[in-house]
Amino acid sequence: MGALQSLSDEPEYRELSEKTGFSFEQIGILHKRFKQLSHNEDMLRRADLDTIPDLACNPIRTQIIEAFFDKRNFHQNGDGTVEEISFEEFLVVMSHFRPPALNMTEEQREKVRREKLRFLFNMHDTDNDGTITLEEYRHVVEELLSRSGALEKETAKGIADAAMLEVASISMGHMVRLLFYNIL
Amino acid sequence: MPAFSCAFPGCRRDLLVIVLVVFVGIGLHIEASAPAYQSHGTEGSHLTNITNTKKAFPVLAVNYEHVRKPFEIALWILLALLMKLGFHLIPRLSAVVPESCLLIVVGLLVGGLIKVIGEEPPVLDSQLFFLCLLPPIILDAGYFLPIRPFTENVGTILVFAVIGTLWNAFFMGGLLYALCQIESVGLSGVDLLACLLFGSIVSAVDPVAVLAVFEEIHINELVHILVFGESLLNDAVTVVLYNLFEEFSKVGTVTVLDVFLGVVCFFVVSLGGVLVGAIYGFLAAFTSRFTSHTRVIEPLFVFLYSYMAYLSSEMFHLSGIMALIACGVVMRPYVEANISHKSYTTIKYFLKMWSSVSETLIFIFLGVSTVAGPHAWNWTFVITTVILCLVSRVLGVIGLTFIINKFRIVKLTKKDQFIVAYGGLRGAIAFSLGYLLSNSHQMRNLFLTAIITVIFFTVFVQGMTIRPLVELLAVKKKKESKPSINEEIHTEFLDHLLTGVEGVCGHYGHYHWKEKLNRFNKTYVKRWLIAGENFKEPELIAFYRKMELKQAIMMVESGQLPSVLPSTISMQNIQPRAIPRVSKKREEEIRRILRANLQNNKQKMRSRSYSRHTLFDADEEDNVSEVRLRKTKIEMERRMSHYLTVPANRESPRPGVRRVRFESDNQVFSADSFPTVHFEQPSPPSTPDAVSLEEEVPKRPRLKADIEGPRGNASDNRQGELDYQRLARCLSDPGPNKDKEDDDPFMSC
Numbered sequence: 052m053g054a055l056q057s058l059s060d061e062p063e064y065r066e067l068s069e070k071t072g073f074s075f076e077q078i079g080i081l082h083k084r085f086k087q088l089s090h091n092e093d094m095l096r097r098a099d100l101d102t103i104p105d106l107a108c109n110p111i112r113t114q115i116i117e118a119f120f121d122k123r124n125f126h127q128n129g130d131g132t133v134e135e136i137s138f139e140e141f142l143v144v145m146s147h148f149r150p151p152a153l154n155m156t157e158e159q160r161e162k163v164r165r166e167k168l169r170f171l172f173n174m175h176d177t178d179n180d181g182t183i184t185l186e187e188y189r190h191v192v193e194e195l196l197s198r199s200g201a202l203e204k205e206t207a208k209g210i211a212d213a214a215m216l217e218v219a220s221i222s223m224g225h226m227v228r229l230l231f232y233n234i235l
Numbered sequence: 236m237p238a239f240s241c242a243f244p245g246c247r248r249d250l251l252v253i254v255l256v257v258f259v260g261i262g263l264h265i266e267a268s269a270p271a272y273q274s275h276g277t278e279g280s281h282l283t284n285i286t287n288t289k290k291a292f293p294v295l296a297v298n299y300e301h302v303r304k305p306f307e308i309a310l311w312i313l314l315a316l317l318m319k320l321g322f323h324l325i326p327r328l329s330a331v332v333p334e335s336c337l338l339i340v341v342g343l344l345v346g347g348l349i350k351v352i353g354e355e356p357p358v359l360d361s362q363l364f365f366l367c368l369l370p371p372i373i374l375d376a377g378y379f380l381p382i383r384p385f386t387e388n389v390g391t392i393l394v395f396a397v398i399g400t401l402w403n404a405f406f407m408g409g410l411l412y413a414l415c416q417i418e419s420v421g422l423s424g425v426d427l428l429a430c431l432l433f434g435s436i437v438s439a440v441d442p443v444a445v446l447a448v449f450e451e452i453h454i455n456e457l458v459h460i461l462v463f464g465e466s467l468l469n470d471a472v473t474v475v476l477y478n479l480f481e482e483f484s485k486v487g488t489v490t491v492l493d494v495f496l497g498v499v500c501f502f503v504v505s506l507g508g509v510l511v512g513a514i515y516g517f518l519a520a521f522t523s524r525f526t527s528h529t530r531v532i533e534p535l536f537v538f539l540y541s542y543m544a545y546l547s548s549e550m551f552h553l554s555g556i557m558a559l560i561a562c563g564v565v566m567r568p569y570v571e572a573n574i575s576h577k578s579y580t581t582i583k584y585f586l587k588m589w590s591s592v593s594e595t596l597i598f599i600f601l602g603v604s605t606v607a608g609p610h611a612w613n614w615t616f617v618i619t620t621v622i623l624c625l626v627s628r629v630l631g632v633i634g635l636t637f638i639i640n641k642f643r644i645v646k647l648t649k650k651d652q653f654i655v656a657y658g659g660l661r662g663a664i665a666f667s668l669g670y671l672l673s674n675s676h677q678m679r680n681l682f683l684t685a686i687i688t689v690i691f692f693t694v695f696v697q698g699m700t701i702r703p704l705v706e707l708l709a710v711k712k713k714k715e716s717k718p719s720i721n722e723e724i725h726t727e728f729l730d731h732l733l734t735g736v737e738g739v740c741g742h743y744g745h746y747h748w749k750e751k752l753n754r755f756n757k758t759y760v761k762r763w764l765i766a767g768e769n770f771k772e773p774e775l776i777a778f779y780r781k782m783e784l785k786q787a788i789m790m791v792e793s794g795q796l797p798s799v800l801p802s803t804i805s806m807q808n809i810q811p812r813a814i815p816r817v818s819k820k821r822e823e824e825i826r827r828i829l830r831a832n833l834q835n836n837k838q839k840m841r842s843r844s845y846s847r848h849t850l851f852d853a854d855e856e857d858n859v860s861e862v863r864l865r866k867t868k869i870e871m872e873r874r875m876s877h878y879l880t881v882p883a884n885r886e887s888p889r890p891g892v893r894r895v896r897f898e899s900d901n902q903v904f905s906a907d908s909f910p911t912v913h914f915e916q917p918s919p920p921s922t923p924d925a926v927s928l929e930e931e932v933p934k935r936p937r938l939k940a941d942i943e944g945p946r947g948n949a950s951d952n953r954q955g956e957l958d959y960q961r962l963a964r965c966l967s968d969p970g971p972n973k974d975k976e977d978d979d980p981f982m983s984c
Contacts, residue, residue: 084740103738103739105738106738109731109750111731115732145740148736150644191724195724210724214721217721
């Protein structure tokens with residue numbers, strides 16, 4: 052495929068647009084970016100995302116990259132991770148970041164909100180078991196602090212503990228769900 | 236009981252009124268009779284010098300002129316504060332009517348009283364207003380400006396401030412000119428420029444009035460920052476328009492060049508103001524780096540540099556308000572990293588105090604000036620002005636929001652728009668600007684009257700009705716949330732996530748630039764402006780430490796008081812998270828002090844200079860309160876277990892002394908300096924009662940909930956317990972058990 056956007060992609064775009072909610076223009080732009088990242092191939096790999104210079108100093112880049120390859124984010128009720136993704140899956144992951152449309156009903160808005168929370172949840176839950184343990188949470192905090200240089204494991208542990216404690220004191224069980232609802 | 240409580244505030248109110256009248260009466264009487272005494276005094280001494288006759292030594296003499304000015308100033312301020320005090324004693328009144336209205340009414344009364352006595356009531360001098368009364372309010376607003384919502388909405392705010400004000404000014408000026416052209420009004424002498432000048436004065440939303448009214452209605456953060464930010468940033472526009480039209484109305488004609496220069500002037504005024512403020516802000520931050528040995532004068536640096544920023548920019552006719560805001564915003568993160576906790580508290584309270592006094596005085600003077608000022612009433616003009624104000628505001632907001640919403644992710648709803656439009660109050664700035672008009676303007680009195688009417692209308696009608704309207708429309712209110720470490724973690728996480736996704740998209744958006752700025756800040760700026768090694772610490776850790784410190788303090792205080800409430804939330808504009816960074820030595824100091832307090836049953840925090848005494852006493856008193864503390868701790872642990880899902884295998888209470896070690900930082904939070912940790916000293920547990928919570932810090936892969944046997948008597952305050960047990964949890968390693976959730980927790984809710 053060449054770098055030019057041809058209108059022969061129209062029917063494909065329509066399907067994608069319906070599935071993800073992006074407009075044709077947005078899909079076009081993202082497609083260009085996808086091709087750029089994957090060096091004009093059909094499938095995107097982790098290594099391609101690793102090379103993005105802007106992500107280099109991001110403390111949670113591994114998690115962000117993982118999120119793209121996490122089957123749970125593909126809306127197909129799958130599980131586990133894949134090694135490479137197609138443009139459609141790329142779009143689906145991206146669609147999590149769309150703002151809710153102005154003319155949505157309250158119910159639809161709830162659904163969108165829940166999907167976004169699900170995405171975040173999956174980012175934290177690295178071992179794919181459906182729960183966020185204290186260890187995973189600590190890992191997140193460590194990653195966040197990893198840019199500071201002088202990381203003390205005790206600090207990260209302390210912070211994660213305090214955070215879990217806070218949640219525990221706010222809710223009595225069902226910690227993780229309410230954890231997210233409390234902050235978002 | 237109800238009868239008593241009704242009578243009591245009533246009594247107090249009457250008492251206050253009487254006191255007020257007495258004060259005013261005395262003040263005026265002394266004023267009136269002062270000259271007589273003065274002349275006697277000088278004559279007497281003059282005669283004595285010449286004739287050398289022996290006069291009786293004056294045992295008691297009155298010399299009022301000597302203290303006149305400060306006396307009057309103090310009297311006025313005292314009056315203002317007594318009135319404020321009075322209002323808050325009457326709960327029914329203060330719930331319905333906003334404070335600003337009441338103060339204006341008081342001003343009217345006092346002005347009327349003075350006029351009746353026959354004196355000339357003082358008018359709100361513009362010099363006094365702009366140089367003394369306005370800066371504290373703006374500095375308070377700028378220093379405690381919530382940065383995050385402000386920067387997220389800065390585009391919207393700027394659009395409202397600049398374009399909205401311009402629209403208001405021209406719309407009103409134009410239509411009023413059209414009105415004046417109508418013969419029947421009788422104002423045909425008013426030319427276009429004068430009308431535009433008037434429009435520009437009265438079009439700006441006033442920060443003082445907005446603050447006064449909005450802080451009582453607790454509206455959601457977005458709308459609050461929109462209206463408030465607009466009121467602050469439109470100062471530049473107001474300054475430019477005012478100067479522009481005043482110059483032109485003297486000359487009489489406008490050319491295209493003038494308009495162009497006006498636009499250039501606007502940019503110079505606003506950006507120049509911000510630049511001046513930023514320079515002074517950096518200076519203040521840099522100075523604060525070296526104040527570790529002279530903590531007492533730290534607050535003064537903050538105040539003086541800010542005031543200098545304001546005066547400097549006023550000197551160049553730049554926007555003083557924007558300079559002040561820029562100064563406060565720039566210096567705050569660095570100054571707070573450097574100064575001591577006490578200095579921070581001092582700054583906070585002084586700013587609140589001064590801004591409160593200023594605001595009160597402004598409104599009272601507004602009332603007094605209304606009675607005093609020369610008035611020229613013209614029904615049509617005034618009524619049209621009021622109506623046009625409302626109409627132009629509404630149209631402006633609706634039109635601008637329509638355009639803005641195309642660019643915003645979080646759209647502004649109709650309710651938001653309504654509150655933004657309705658909250659556009661005018662206030663004392665408009666009045667002072669009108670007062671500044673030289674007397675050569677033949678319409679000056681008319682303008683003043685119209686301005687005052689608009690101010691009264693917006694403050695009284697809009698100010699009083701906005702609260703019930705907010706309730707009626709069920710507008711989202713501000714959530715009173717305590718600082719949560721989860722929020723911090725997730726906010727930071729989301730920031731990084733969105734930056735990352737922007738990177739993946741290849742889009743240089745909001746988050747990208749914010750990230751760049753943060754990195755620049757961290758590598759270059761902080762190095763210069765923050766004392767010691769503190770600049771390397773990431774914000775999350777700093778926040779965590781602040782929270783712990785706060786909890787420790789709350790715990791200590793609540794240990795003595797039966798009910799502790801975070802009463803600071805009631806103060807206006809307080810950021811719950813704005814607790815400063817404390818240097819490590821200082822934290823040690825504070826911990827020692829906390830321990831001393833705990834043991835001595837005192838509630839006041841001792842100042843640094845006294846801490847030497849407590850250090851010596853501390854060790855002896857360890858054992859006395861130890862057992863009591865242990866008991867309360869055990870009780871708390873028991874309660875804590877209710878919150879956590881407990882696994883089947885409960886741990887039996889382990890006897891023996893275990894050590895509590897603070898998780899986070901081994902150097903600072905060393906075991907001995909924390910109140911609980913005197914347990915570390917080897918004191919044998921005499922009975923099973925004396926089970927303490929100390930334990931080694933194990934590296935456990937899974938965490939178990941440590942449950943002590945239910946022991947001890949219930950301690951009397953739950954709040955303290957809750958905080959304490961949270962803290963205890965932070966200290967000891969246990970945590971919640973790994974929660975096994977339902978299969979699909981999200982979808983099941």
